[in-house]
Amino acid sequence: MEREICIFLTMLFLIPFLHSVAGAEVTFNKIGQFPGGETYVMAIKDNTLFINTGPLLEIYDVTDRENPVKISELSFGDNNIGGLDVKDNYLYVLHEGGISIVDISNMSSPMVIGWNYLEEPRHFHLGFQATIRGDYLYVVVPDRFIIYDVSNPYNPIELGHFSQPISTNAIFRRFNISGNYAFIAECCGTPAHLYIVDISDPSNPTEVTRIPQGGRNGWADVAIDEERNIMFALEYREVLHSYDITNISNPVELGTLGSYIYEENPLQPVNSILLEGNFIYASAYYYGVYIINVSDPSNMSIYSKACVLCKFPKAGYVEDIIKDDKNYIYVSHHSSGFTITDVSDLENPDPITWVPTHGRFDSLIVKEGYLLTVAEVEFLVIDVSDPEEPKLVYRPFIWKRGEIQPVRDNYAFLPSWGMWRLIDISDPTDIKVVRDYEEYHHTEGVLRNNTMYAIQGGQFYNRFLIFDATDLANMTLIGEYCLIPGVSSPCHIDEPDTEYLPYSIDVKGDYAYIGVGAKHGIWIFNVSDPSNIKKVGEILNGSYIPAITIYGDYMYAFDGRWLIAFDISDPENPVETDRVDIGYYHPTFPHPIPKWKNFLVMYGKELLLINISDPAHPFLEKTYKITREGAPKTSGDGPFVWFEGDYLYAMDGWRALYVFKYGPKDTTPPEIKNLNVKA
16 A cells, blocks of 8 residues: 555656656757858968858968968857957957957967857858957948947947948948048948948947949948048949048049949959059959059059969859968958968969868768768768767868769769769768769769669750669660750750759659759650650649659659649659648758658758658648758758758758757757856
């Protein structure tokens, strides 16, 4: 009797606990992160270069400019970095959350010592700016220019700010400080102005005047020649202007360099400028560096050029440009790292170094505790055996933007803009290139038994291909179908065609289903005889179908808004059985749409679990906000998520690769690292 009473009392005690466990929210808990992203901003101190890679601060020793060596790094979590400046032993970091001050007296172990966070995070998909002058730190975020007192680096205090004075979809981008004035460039929208702001009272920055927008894209950058009272203002990607600012409230235009007609523009698209003496150094898209003679502001001219992309073709787009005191120019290259150019001979600037960084992530797979990812121009292997501490293993090779698609346990294909690469992934720590199919750029496919069914786009080759893939390293083309009407094998055209671009493919048995163009829906092919591919039907004509996936007797097609289910038991006559409206979440277009448990998984603003336990009638069961902005908007088609049991590996292409664990919501506060609080 006593034992029964004891058990009864124990159960009474446990009931509230059991109820709380049963009622606990189940979610995807973020447990690990590998940061990466776009390189926008830089700062230099002596022989040390500071750059950002998304939310990651990276520190390089550039004593040997031809061989920079990474010293250390510091992650700012989910907050992309948008501005850097350095003074003495402090690095000033502008990020999406606000500002942080980093003690760099020990470059190998940078430590955050002070911070001031914004009332809510901003979104940085471009470089912005942070500039330290005396005890003041000046920064711009998309909607305001802010002044901080940083005389106590442990406790930076906002003194005042200047907000965008008129409604606009443009953003504050860069600025320059001269005396009691800030010159603020508003960019990338309309209307966009160049503002001159009186900052003599830091608590109350006041507009003096504004220069209206010219061209199409607003103002990208501004530089001030204090000796001559000249302002140089760059319209984004178009025209460089010079102004006399002797009368600060009434700038007078002196001259221009550039043209609004692209073919006639000697500047090409220029992004950022740096003034030194009588020369402006400019970062130029698709080229590298321009050196502009501005000794006569009314007659500016290009003095010389450094073709960075000629020497380092993977360097890519351009962003920030800075110069050290040893006549070297540094240019950040978005998702492709940074370059260094020797400008000791101004007439013959010489690009000497390209250093790739972990650019935005395009796709991922996981194999035996290793995550394999295409990060724009890099192919990376990351050890995720401890999912809480992902670690870079190595970079097997430099690559081209694209994605990774597994085809068999030990092999994967890398579609890209340049070629179709087959790699051996049997040992992830020793990736081997098996073969490059050079002629098949913009190609991806699905393997069924020993046959590869592929689509090739790229606008000049819009075709459906079938290969004998018995030996993946020596595939043989056995079938070809030109998707552009009236074009015959080898399906090549001289003018680009986007109307019949293939976007998606899946195959079941003797039938292939291909999403064609922006308005041709799904074409159905009988492939029982690969040498005689026959088109046997069309469905969803008038629709864009970027994703198709077949599971069992059902095909799921996504048209940008609806996930549509078809019964394909009669393969030539699919019958629509239901559809789910998921357009609000802006899902990406993975090939194929992944399946986890009884769910199709799509990833857009949120992670979507679409229940297909009844395959004819899918429904959206649950959404999860797993990353700040959701799926990456990159050049790849995924996979953007990967499941290993209850572990989810997902990317936010602008910030990081993340590891999540599915289970009860974790309310444990995050561990704080690299932080020093002074009493």
